[in-house]
Amino acid sequence: MGVGGAHPGGLNLTKEIFNTEKIDGNSHVLDVGCGTGQTAAFLAAHYGARVTAMDINPIMIEKAKSRMKQYQLQVEVIQGSIEEFPLKDSTFDFILSESVLSFVNKPRALKEIFRLLKNGGRFIANELTVNEQLNPSSKEEIKQFYGLDSVLMEQDWDALFEQAGFKNVKVLMQKNSMLQNDSIPEFHSSENIDPELYTIMIQHLNILMKYQGILANRIILCTK
Numbered sequence: 001m002g003v004g005g006a007h008p009g010g011l012n013l014t015k016e017i018f019n020t021e022k023i024d025g026n027s028h029v030l031d032v033g034c035g036t037g038q039t040a041a042f043l044a045a046h047y048g049a050r051v052t053a054m055d056i057n058p059i060m061i062e063k064a065k066s067r068m069k070q071y072q073l074q075v076e077v078i079q080g081s082i083e084e085f086p087l088k089d090s091t092f093d094f095i096l097s098e099s100v101l102s103f104v105n106k107p108r109a110l111k112e113i114f115r116l117l118k119n120g121g122r123f124i125a126n127e128l129t130v131n132e133q134l135n136p137s138s139k140e141e142i143k144q145f146y147g148l149d150s151v152l153m154e155q156d157w158d159a160l161f162e163q164a165g166f167k168n169v170k171v172l173m174q175k176n177s178m179l180q181n182d183s184i185p186e187f188h189s190s191e192n193i194d195p196e197l198y199t200i201m202i203q204h205l206n207i208l209m210k211y212q213g214i215l216a217n218r219i220i221l222c223t224k
């Protein structure tokens with residue numbers, strides 16, 4: 001559907017987070033699972049940062065490339081998986097993952113992110129988190145629908161990041177629910193959208209309503 005900012009809080013939350021980071025024109029940033037490239041484009045345009053955007057999905061890559069071309073931004077857009085991404089060790093000052101870790105093999109992806117980050121570099125994630133322990137059938141419903149291997153609580157994220165070697169791990173709770181988004185929605189729709197996708201979108205909204213107050217997100221900030 002070409003959604004820009006397919007993460008809780010949208011671009012406004014991304015802007016708020018980077019307001020407190022030391023990012024500038026000398027920073028090299030990797031946007032993991034960049035989707036259609038909205039965040040990557042913002043970081044390049046607003047801070048003049050050198051940005052690399054990567055995603056596993058060829059349609060996302062195509063949309064991200066066309067966005068960079070449209071706005072004449074020198075963002076490098078690469079298709080690949082963050083579970084194994086063939087770039088050199090210690091390449092990036094910042095790595096960002098906005099609603100991506102939830103969908104991948106987390107220990108493998110975190111190991112790769114740690115490797116790609118420079119010493120002292122920052123890793124920032126915005127990830128789906130449950131506020132309370134779910135009963136087995138609710139957990140299964142969420143895992144099945146979103147294709148997740150696990151549904152994590154705040155302390156689980158914290159433990160995974162610590163195990164991967166990150167320091168100063170800080171997990172921030174969000175005041176807005178997953179149904180609230182202050183950013184203006186953006187769609188770069190494909191010409192032919194499978195009608196099933198509209199059904200899936202409605203099911204997604206139903207799940208957000210059903211688990212309001214339980215299904216949430218956390219911002220996880222840490223340093224290598």
Ligand SMILES: C[S@@+](CC[C@H](N)C(=O)[O-])C[C@H]1O[C@@H](n2cnc3c(N)ncnc32)[C@H](O)[C@@H]1O
Pocket residue numbers: 003004005006007032033034035036038054055056057060080081082083097098099100103104
């Ligand atoms: C919920 S979307 C978020 C997209 C973008 N970060 C945003 O906020 O708009 C999740 C993205 O992760 C990508 N993704 C899933 N598995 C991945 C992997 N192993 N490596 C890189 N990207 C992946 C998907 O293709 C999708 O674009």
